[in-house]
Amino acid sequence: MDRRKSLKSILLGGVASGLAVHGCNPKPEATTEETLAVNKYAYGRTPKEQEAIEELLSETFFKEHEMTTIAALCNLILPAEDGLKGALDAEVPDFIEFMVKDIPEYQPTLRGGLMWLDHKCNTEFDVEFIAASEDQQKSVLDTIAFPDITIPEAERPLEIQFFSLMRNLTLTGYYTTKIGIDELGYKGNSPNVWDGVPEHVLQQHGVSYDEDWLAKCVDQSKRGTLAEWDENGNLLT
């Protein structure tokens, strides 16, 4: 079973049996997934860069218990509710596992912070974080989730730095996936013709275009016409 699916099933429960049924499916699903994993990160890498990525992907940093705890945290930071997808739908724990190998400076903060969480829950409730009730979990998070930003980050207690980093990674991990980008409403990264800010948006923000300025700008209906100038640099076309 794929580690990602197992994490999700542990957290959300119930899915596990569904997966078990799936596992009996005679279709050679595993082969397809392997091919996908190799091709997943084809984005103009040099051979050396590609190798480095594959090496990072083949390594495992977080232990099972740590990954489960990370998944629980991600789910508290961005839960799936009210029809919205959550951090687990966007596979954020896998992203965090990659980043902690890509940026090893994160390792002591994340690993240490996870230990702190369990210690705190053991002390207060006699259970590890993942076994605590949601109310208990939140009562712990409430003590570390609100940093005093007048203090430089590096001078804040480790557990506060830890949660800030978890929140940062969870949000970045979520909003850089298709799910997150759709939710955000980012509309670009596709060929188009820019022809200025929509009029009603200008009004919403209390600004407007200068007529003089607009007169200098590109007439998009002529963008395909070959540029020609007179000898003084006046565009003729």
Next chain:
Amino acid sequence: MQIIENSTVYDVIIVGSGAGGGMATKILSEAGLKVAVVEAGPYFDPADPEQMTQLKWPHESPRRGASTVRPFGDFDSAYGGWEIEGEPYAKEEGTDFKWFRSRMLGGRTNHWGRISLRFGPKDFKRKNIDGLGDNWPIGYDDVKPYYDKVDKLIGVFGTNEGLPNDPDGFFLPPPKPRLHELFYIKGARKSNIPVYPSRMSMLTKKINNDRGVCFYCGQCSRACQVYADFSSGTCLIFPAQKNGGQIDLFVNCMVREVTTNEEGKATGVSYINKEDRKEYKLKGKIVVLAASACSSARILLNSKSTQHPNGLGNSSDIVGKYLHDSTGTNRMAFVPDLMNRETYNEDGVGGMHVYTPWWLENENLDFPRGYHIEMWGGLGMPSYGFGFNVNDFNSFFGLPVGGYGNGLRKDIKKYYGSVIGMAGRGESVAQKDNYCEIDPTKVDEFGVPILKFNYKWTDHEIKQVKHMHDTFEEIMHNMGGEPLGGKPGKDTNYGILVPGEIIHEVGTTRMGDNKKTSVVNSYQQLHDVDNVFIVDAGPFVSQADKNPTWTILALSWRTSDYIVEQLKQQNI
């Protein structure tokens, strides 16, 4: 180890394939000359799906575009960076320099900002104005015809404004400003700081049948697959090949030195093929160095012989001296009036649609020379770092910062597109004692002695940067913005960026009429050896508050014309 010699004798060997090398390749090959181009990195074509990063989504990168490997982010097209494995450089203690190298066909033109500014008449004659540094031996009128030709060949959008030191040209029409740029215009004008359409080399309109027109993805730093922005490969070298030019490309080949004969004239270059790590020699009648200001200086200094014991072209001892980069500093602001934005596609061209050229007179200021202001902002595509410190701006409204749960989604939306950044890029005064030299104690992995940098800002630059910050804050407040991150003070030299960091380093083989105080003449020909030319930014006497690329292109064209002419007259 025996050096492997190629039997071909080239008319011209061009070292480096960036702006200067690309232009020389085009002009010289189209004049019918047989040209070898030697490039230290691999072949690169942004239209090759294997190399393409344009129009990729952040999740196609496992690090979501983070800058762990490529310093300008995982999708930036430059192969290289501030540090390259196996190719170190050193710094004199107590000084600092950052050296960005892009090892690939087209060099650093693949990812640059495409801000394409002509130098103005004053920029060539600064000593006449403030008594500092030196004048160029040439003036604007010498370069103007070439700027005109570069505009028409490559394409640059902008507007003719009749400004005294920011000359008019042959511009394509600029794109309309984005929302945050309208805020900038409003804020700047309130303080009588002028704003104009920016001048950048993307095709907002068709310029020829070989290149596409900009489709506004905002990703010029990823290199354009339809060749709608300028890079040396797509706009100079490929067209030159297509025009039937006799061009042999030697990629992954690192030039070690220029070889010379008993009369001291250049006979070609020796290089290391990075793939088999063997040394090779190429023979040529003329050598054109375009490896970048510092790399060309390094090659010259490493080209020692009986005839040139101090390095090639270095009888003056000036090679490597007068190294100078643009000054720079940045600041960001949160603009409450840009909160709660409706989203639409405003990617635009890659970079700013408007800018502020230098607008003041130095008589009333405590520093020489000027700077221009660049800015950024908008509804950009999320990448690594998006959502970090998601609701820090709550502090401006007395609301709690941090938390967890779905309230964070509202914060994300609320603040998306509400930040504006500003950057000042200014002119430093070239100093003889800011230099790079060979560190004879160290070599790179190819056995070539490396460069050691020795560079310190002077009070001129630090005071200029202080002024930048005062200006930024004024404009930010005019926009109703809250400057972020604290204003850098005297203790950090007002936030001036490290020399080299703006990647406008120039001046290491400067131009002049006096061979005792300069390396090349006004045609960028070595004073000491008449068949070696330099067409990168090394010959710049001063670098203006402009980005150097357009001037590199114009001067490379001018030098190439001169080479063709001199060959015709059999002077070389």
